[in-house]
Amino acid sequence: MPPSSISNVEVQTTPCSQTQPTSNDHSSSECPFMSLSDEMMIHALQYLDTANLIRCAQVSRLLNLLAIQVVLDQRSLWDPQKICTIRVDTSTRNPPDTLSALLRSVHITKMGYTAFDFTQLPSFNELELPLTRASRLVVRLESLDDVAFHFNSLRTYPKLSSKKLGKLCQAFAHILNLMMAKSCSKLQFAHLDTSPLGEQYSFKRSDKHPHGILTQFRGYFKDGSPTKVKLLEEEIRYSRKTSLASRMVHIMPSPESLEMAAKLTRLDTGSINLFRPPFSSWIFPILQASGVTHLSIGMKDLPADKEESQYVLGRLAAAVPNIILLTIYNIATQQVYDVLSWIGKFSKLGTLSLPLNFPTKLDIDKIDLYLPELWRFECASDLLPVLFQEECQVNFPKLNSVAITHHGLNIATLAESIPRAREMVRKKSGGASECLLFLALRLTTHELQSKVTQAMRDGVRPTHKTIDFSKGFEGVSPLELSLPGTREDIRLGIFDNDIMGILTLFPDVFSLILSSTEWYLKKPAMYLEREHVRKFRKRSPSLNSLVVY
Secondary structure, eight states, rough: GGGGGGGHHHHHHHOTTTTTTTTGGTTTTGGGGGSOOOHHHHHHTTSSOOHHHHHHHTHHHHHHHHHHHOOOOOOSOTTTTTTTEEEOOOOSSSOOOHHHHHHHHHSSEEEEEEEEEOTTSSOOOGGGGHHHHHHHHHHSSSSEEEEEEEEEOOOOOOOHHHHHHHHHHHHHHHHHHHHHHOOOOEEEEEEEGSSSGGGGGEOOSSSSOOOOHHHSSOSEEETTOOOOOOOOOHHHEESSOOOOOOOOOEEEEEEEHHHHHGOOOOOEESSSSGGGTHHHHHHHHHHHHHHOOEEEEETOOOOOSHHHHHHHHHHHHHTTTTOOEEEEEEGGGGGHHHHHHHTTTTTOEEEEOOTTTTTOOOOOOGEEETTTTTTEEEEETTTHHHHTTTTEEEEETOEEEOEEEEEEEHHHHHHHHHHHHHHHHHTTTTTTOOEEEEEEEEEHHHHHHHSSOHHHTTOOOOOOOOOOOTOTHHHHHHHEEEEOOOOOOOHHTTTTHHHHHHTTOOOOOEEEEEEEEEEGGOOOOEOOOOHHHHHHHHHTTOOEEEEEE
């Protein structure tokens, strides 16, 4: 249908409010447009802009299904009930965007991984209305499995007034409690370190209760005697930086969110700000009521005040004592020993992943780390010689796998670091042969194009003037390759030649893991067809396990 006729379609579809959602029930007598096939209707709808598509979605159930899908297709959201990134770039009330389309959908009632992307908003001051709109979407959903919040990574926010702080905390409390009430199992926060909300709170270096009658005797009279309400932990250890008249503002959990918190098993945050006011009064009760076993955390903004940092870390360790998988994204150099001591509090920890930029110039006399259940340890190759030297008090009695991570494919560096890491693992495990050396390579498209040569793809090992590439790569398994493509790209064999080239270096690998750009969705492992295994065995004859994440 040509664009010139679209205006007629808008006029003609208006009377069709009673149209049923199936194409077999189209009423051509009332609306000729509705007599078209679904394919032709979609083709015509593609000529409309988002605002008109959203209007069409309110005409009938069928047009709601088709028009909303066109809006989502234009944003590459092919299956929003499984994966959906909602970008919000304006703080206006009803903009023609993805969120508005989803709010008007009558067919989407459940969502899996849902990311609210607020990175285009210039400041936290403009978050109130977008958070309210996002809450309206959550309210109408039956369930919401995995939720992520992405905020602006630049700290360009003006100072918040007390009134604005209160409204923002109310908006955050509303959406967070709604999500937990919808059986959310994983919660992610990105760039919360730039939030100005916590800047209005200061840590009190004493355990004395705050002064003042209102804070000491809040409550109700019952049976003729005053009932004293227990103060929040935040009110004891923190105070507002503003005038005396400004009250403490908190984000509080609802009874419904606490009741459903047991569904929460994973928490991913790049910032310690989540564990300081005003968020701490919400997150700690939620964690205590939850079943969180997987924690990923960034510590670059851990408070410089030693007393406060130890206080925050202590509360966190007490709130999630059953952590079995801990990933630390980043860390400040001056906090290394406090963080290592904190890690030692998780006696059930099975997998520990330290950041690639973890400091290596350490005083080993200050390190005492004992993890009785740890079986997998991930770190940069340069850190192993430091932590695994005999004088260092690091004890992992059940260690079964050591993973070293490299960004890119620097063959000369690998040829030197792999034998050194293998020797350190052998010494630390007492010579036990069952301790595996796991290698993870994080690869980009540029790395694959520039470092994997045609000769490597043909099975010829590279050469070097001073380094012997004919050995040194043995004893690595499993081998993980993080590839710049989706699971479907890997299944179709787009990276097969690159994988063959890399396997030229690792002839005795028996387990190969291919990580796609969708690894963070935590989907079940996908097993490739036997043709792939047979092809890769030409380079690694011992290969017997091949999975994709």
